[in-house]
Amino acid sequence: MTVLLALGVVALPPWLALQEARRQAYVAESEQVRRYAMDVLRRTDGTAQQIDAAFRQLKQSGFAPCSAESLDLMRQIDLGSSYLQAVGYVREGSIVCSSMGGAPMALGQPGYRTSAGVTIYQDIPLSRPGQLPLMAVGRDDQVALIHRDLPIDVWTDVPGVALGVLHVGGLGLPIARGPVDPAWLQKLGTGFEARFTDTRFVVSVLRSHKTQFVAVAAVPLAELDRRADAIARRLVPAALLAGLVVALAILMLARRQLSMEAALRSALRRDEFFLCYQPIVRLQTGEWVGAEALLRWRRADGTLVGPDLFIPVAEQSKLITRITERVLRLVAHDACHFLTVHPDFHIALNLSADDLHSCAIVDRLCVMIRDCGAQPANLIVEITERGFLNLSSAREVIGSLRDKGIEVAIDDFGTGYSSLSYLESLDLDFLKIDRSFIEAIGTGAPISLVVGHIIAMARSMGLRMIAEGIESEAQAAFLRERGVEYAQGFLFGRPMSFAELVQRFKEREHAALVQQARAGADA
Numbered sequence: 195m196t197v198l199l200a201l202g203v204v205a206l207p208p209w210l211a212l213q214e215a216r217r218q219a220y221v222a223e224s225e226q227v228r229r230y231a232m233d234v235l236r237r238t239d240g241t242a243q244q245i246d247a248a249f250r251q252l253k254q255s256g257f258a259p260c261s262a263e264s265l266d267l268m269r270q271i272d273l274g275s276s277y278l279q280a281v282g283y284v285r286e287g288s289i290v291c292s293s294m295g296g297a298p299m300a301l302g303q304p305g306y307r308t309s310a311g312v313t314i315y316q317d318i319p320l321s322r323p324g325q326l327p328l329m330a331v332g333r334d335d336q337v338a339l340i341h342r343d344l345p346i347d348v349w350t351d352v353p354g355v356a357l358g359v360l361h362v363g364g365l366g367l368p369i370a371r372g373p374v375d376p377a378w379l380q381k382l383g384t385g386f387e388a389r390f391t392d393t394r395f396v397v398s399v400l401r402s403h404k405t406q407f408v409a410v411a412a413v414p415l416a417e418l419d420r421r422a423d424a425i426a427r428r429l430v431p432a433a434l435l436a437g438l439v440v441a442l443a444i445l446m447l448a449r450r451q452l453s454m455e456a457a458l459r460s461a462l463r464r465d466e467f468f469l470c471y472q473p474i475v476r477l478q479t480g481e482w483v484g485a486e487a488l489l490r491w492r493r494a495d496g497t498l499v500g501p502d503l504f505i506p507v508a509e510q511s512k513l514i515t516r517i518t519e520r521v522l523r524l525v526a527h528d529a530c531h532f533l534t535v536h537p538d539f540h541i542a543l544n545l546s547a548d549d550l551h552s553c554a555i556v557d558r559l560c561v562m563i564r565d566c567g568a569q570p571a572n573l574i575v576e577i578t579e580r581g582f583l584n585l586s587s588a589r590e591v592i593g594s595l596r597d598k599g600i601e602v603a604i605d606d607f608g609t610g611y612s613s614l615s616y617l618e619s620l621d622l623d624f625l626k627i628d629r630s631f632i633e634a635i636g637t638g639a640p641i642s643l644v645v646g647h648i649i650a651m652a653r654s655m656g657l658r659m660i661a662e663g664i665e666s667e668a669q670a671a672f673l674r675e676r677g678v679e680y681a682q683g684f685l686f687g688r689p690m691s692f693a694e695l696v697q698r699f700k701e702r703e704h705a706a707l708v709q710q711a712r713a714g715a716d717a
């Protein structure tokens with residue numbers, strides 16, 4: 195499973211890099227092809243504008259066609275325009291005079307006529323083989339000569355580019371370089387721009403805002419592939435490397451987890467676990483009312499492993515229920531006798547999500563209490579927010595525990611993400627305020643305000659509170675003033691062996707008795 199995951203992690207980034215390379219290539223290629231189409235459109239519009247301006251200038255001059263003044267004006271127009279080769283006058287299908295001078299010249303058959311009264315002569319006899327073909331555009335008795343391919347005379351270093359000028363009216367213009375497909379026009383619809391790929395090209399179609407012309411440009415898909423390959427050559431190795439690093443990390447983590455899991459199994463076999471107990475005090479009086487059982491693992495080489503390290507692995511590897519069983523046996527071994535003579539003292543036990551899958555844990559705790567000769571009130575069960583993953587079964591187990599007289603606390607409250615939602619739906623006895631909130635008391639940090647809200651909320655829900663991780667008298671005073679009932683922390687006692695706990699408990703009991711006796715004597 196882990197190997198499959200690692201393989202997936204190695205393969206995924208290169209695959210994503212390939213997709214990204216393709217995407218970037220398409221963006222770059224379609225931008226490029228659009229630039230070509232823009233260039234064609236700019237030239238087409240420029241030509242149309244210059245023709246129109248020339249015709250208007252001639253008309254507005256009032257000079258008689260072919261008069262010396264009009265010839266002079268035609269030459270000036272010719273010189274001043276970049277796209278026109280010549281302007282002149284037409285009579286009966288021939289240029290009778292023009293800025294070029296020379297004898298009258300037949301224009302040949304008109305190619306077609308636009309709805310605006312413009313006649314296009316596609317192939318005029320003046321065109322010479324080897325030279326750019328000329329075409330004439332006539333309106334009324336005026337005519338302009340242009341190089342037919344000037345609008346598509348766009349420089350490009352991309353092989354196989356197709357460029358063309360089409361007419362929205364569907365007039366078949368011969369202005370095309372490469373395999374321009376008139377069907378591309380349909381993609382435009384009523385819009386002014388379309389960009390797409392067909393089976394062979396990345397295509398850009400741009401419609402003029404000023405004329406009825408449409409510029410098209412297309413770059414072969416092979417060019418897109420070439421660009422995508424070039425980008426992929428940069429991205430894929432980096433992605434592969436990233437995938438390898440993550441896969442390696444996963445494998446190492448899995449190995450560590452596996453070795454930790456194996457070590458936990460052997461620790462269970464070799465009985466390497468023991469419990470420490472940390473006193474829980476009544477805040478108003480300082481009286482020790484209970485203790486939390488905290489599991490420790492002493493490895494064969496003598497090193498101590500804290501629960502923060504091994505409990506998560508035990509939870510993931512489903513060893514946690516076996517570990518909980520070991521905890522119960524250790525508690526029974528350590529505390530049975532003490533609990534039978536101190537029915538008001540409780541031991542708090544930590545349970546994990548897997549322990550709450552069924553009510554078997556309730557039966558197991560009841561057996562332990564019975565065998566001990568203790569009372570259900572001698573036990574408190576602590577459950578963290580992770581324990582409520584399966585809310586319905588957790589609710590059932592909690593209900594059953596409370597029915598038997600075992601009280602239940604929510605541990606590390608506020609460190610999860612959905613606290614309130616399930617807190618309201620569960621019947622609990624205690625709320626343990628997490629150490630992170632206690633640490634913030636008196637610091638002025640924004641989080642320091644949270645503890646006040648938690649206290650108010652717990653009170654409104656009728657929950658008693660145990661504050662965790664109290665290290666200073668100031669923290670204790672703060673919580674005492676706000677009515678928090680119980681507390682736990684280094685200020686009152688670090689986790690210790692049960693023998694030490696009993697010893698210190700007795701010393702405190704003795705001290706209290708001595709104090710009571712003194713008070714009695716004084717009175």
Ligand SMILES: Nc1nc2c(ncn2[C@@H]2O[C@@H]3COP(=O)(O)O[C@H]4[C@@H](O)[C@H](n5cnc6c(=O)[nH]c(N)nc65)O[C@@H]4COP(=O)(O)O[C@H]3[C@H]2O)c(=O)[nH]1
Binds near residue numbers: 488502546685
């Ligand atoms: N800095 C500081 N720390 C304080 C102070 N007072 C208590 N602590 C530490 O805070 C933790 C309190 O336990 P927890 O919130 O139930 O958190 C426990 C509990 O969730 C889990 N755990 C411990 N034993 C068991 C067990 O038997 N079963 C399960 N499922 N989880 C356990 O491991 C967690 C860590 O336990 P520990 O390492 O023993 O760490 C303990 C305790 O040593 C203080 O004043 N200052």
